[in-house]
Amino acid sequence: MRANMIRRMATKLQTVRDILQQRCPRCRLGKIFPRSVFLGFPKMHERCSVCRLRFEREPGYFLGAMYISYGLALVFITGVATIFWAITHWWITKDTIWGVILFLPFAPAITYFSRVLWIYLDQTVDPDRS
Numbered sequence: 001m002r003a004n005m006i007r008r009m010a011t012k013l014q015t016v017r018d019i020l021q022q023r024c025p026r027c028r029l030g031k032i033f034p035r036s037v038f039l040g041f042p043k044m045h046e047r048c049s050v051c052r053l054r055f056e057r058e059p060g061y062f063l064g065a066m067y068i069s070y071g072l073a074l075v076f077i078t079g080v081a082t083i084f085w086a087i088t089h090w091w092i093t094k095d096t097i098w099g100v101i102l103f104l105p106f107a108p109a110i111t112y113f114s115r116v117l118w119i120y121l122d123q124t125v126d127p128d129r130s
């Protein structure tokens, strides 16, 4: 029982690691991007180099990633604004504007990373068995 729980926890941690390393959700070996999305603007691979999983399944596929990106942006801006508000006690609009300004440098990485999250979510709900 306890060994089972530990094994499940280890599997979840591996999934988090694979998402952060932007690996293919099917084989967990191939990379989705040639280099990390946190280090620039990489062009996404069309298919996994190991298992040939097609990352963009259909035109408009990454529309769902936009919702994830929006949610992450909201969490980031709200978090920064809350921290600013707690420290400075400025007017909340000023805190929010600072949250948006500090978010801008992270916007590309969050946009690309949302694609990784979307691919994992989609492959979990509707795995590509081709």
Ligand SMILES: [Zn+2]
Residues within 6 Å of the ligand: 024, 025, 026, 027, 028, 029, 030, 048, 049, 050, 051, 052, 053
């Ligand atoms: Zn793969």
